Amino acid sequence: MTIPATTDILISEVGPRDGLQSVKATMATVDKCRWIDSLVAAGLREIEVASFVPAHLLPQMADAAEVVRHALQHSGVTVMALVPNLRGAEAALRAGAHKLTMPVSASAAHSMANVRKSPEAMVEEVRAVLALRDAIAPGVRVEAGVSTAFGCTLQGQVPEDDVVRLAELLAEAGADEVGLSDTTGMGNPAQTSRLFKRLFSTIGERTGAAHMHNTRGLGLANCLAAYEAGVRTFDSSLGGLGGCPYAPGASGNVVTEDLVFMFEAMGVRTGIDLDRLMAARAPLQAGLPGEPLYGMTPEAGLPKGWAPQPSAAQG
């Protein structure tokens, strides 16, 4: 993890990738760039800006290389891209992304349905991406994100041993970071704590981000549990964009605004300015007119007398 000394944790904003690929509308490139600029202005230091997938599958991401190149103009920001396979990785590396993230499902059923590959075959794909990275862009970090790590809508419960074993395989293959994703919003704080503690004891400092969902309202509680277990990188999405917004308030992704408010109120420094973060909703909304945005803190506003607490971070 690359966390500056002046902050305690890293909030990794996934909205421009995870959020935008989940909505029907396609945001114009100029609007994406404006939104990313406002996220940078708010203090985000890692942003997942695009997914390198065939444009006929995800037209929302057809401008991935252009968006990456725009984001690279900002200094001090890690420009991240999702790549599902070697071909995507090559395109992302050619565009200049600083960091790649590859989803690898712990549920065989989900993996086959999603990428028509078994989890083991995906580990080999990660290995191939790492070899390519070594060959053409050795400074780039590669994260593997274990999806359905907390449960699967296809196979139901996912054994914790399967998740830890997959994470171990990915670390052995050379992934720089291995995160856990609650793709289906089935995780709970006790499970989150157990899994991340096992990850730390198995793969040590390669333990990566907590990517929790808020499907059943437990997103922030799960992030708190992950923090207490030692996690210092958290994925979230401005306005809760993405996931499965089939009902009001039932967003998929943890809302960045609420997550930052929680940590800053606790005295855990994120490096993010909450007022500017709220302001970054405007360019998002402008680029996606009519799309519902979520977030309790934006609706309620900051508390009277609000001031971030002095740092009280553990460890």
Added chain:
Amino acid sequence: MTIPATTDILISEVGPRDGLQSVKATMATVDKCRWIDSLVAAGLREIEVASFVPAHLLPQMADAAEVVRHALQHSGVTVMALVPNLRGAEAALRAGAHKLTMPVSASAAHSMANVRKSPEAMVEEVRAVLALRDAIAPGVRVEAGVSTAFGCTLQGQVPEDDVVRLAELLAEAGADEVGLSDTTGMGNPAQTSRLFKRLFSTIGERTGAAHMHNTRGLGLANCLAAYEAGVRTFDSSLGGLGGCPYAPGASGNVVTEDLVFMFEAMGVRTGIDLDRLMAARAPLQAGLPGEPLYGMTPEAGLPKGWAPQPSAAQG
């Protein structure tokens, strides 16, 4: 706390009081009774059913005595009533309530605005209620709930020393339990943990319920922090009814359905059947047509393969 051996925590449902007094419409007595019956059927063992205040101030609560008498027909349920003063306490005791709760604000500004009494004067009111209880209904428990314990919309931050000192005064006055209420939704997990730990070390087993709000989305995370600090009673409201529903999703009270789901998923036994709890939304909605109900778990449904975890409670 009266927690049966088969459960680990007590969920205290406050909807019929806190929720119903916050909405404009008045629920018919017969509908209140039907709703309370469904809550009991779901396994709730403590329900705040009414507030004993003058009917001209809160017409929604004019039938308080009748509702208490109805709830008393259920065995194994603690029938609780809010009383703001001695007069209300006498009415509640005459109606047969098992337990009274009295709000005492830690913010002098909020206390004066709300009940036109200082916090110190409210401690004397609690003392008077305890004397009356001793005289006419010695088996009844009296809880004092320290409101604005996590911040105040009038005075801003509320010093933690003030909260702990007030709790100590209330315990010294003889209150059986002293809980803390995040009336304004300004609390965070670190503060929740600190305050309850200080309460336990100051007033020991008289430490009562955590009454957290979800105004900024931190309700469940705060309940988790309170649980980890040793709290075993949690106030919440079915459908998140009550508080300040000025915006979609921005409910005041923690949603009972989400709270129970979190704890049951963690293996912390509540004694509550989640399917029946969801079913208790129907009589609530029937009695308050058009009123928005909240809750992420009700919207998303229980996860595939859902089964409550075996008890894994600490201590």
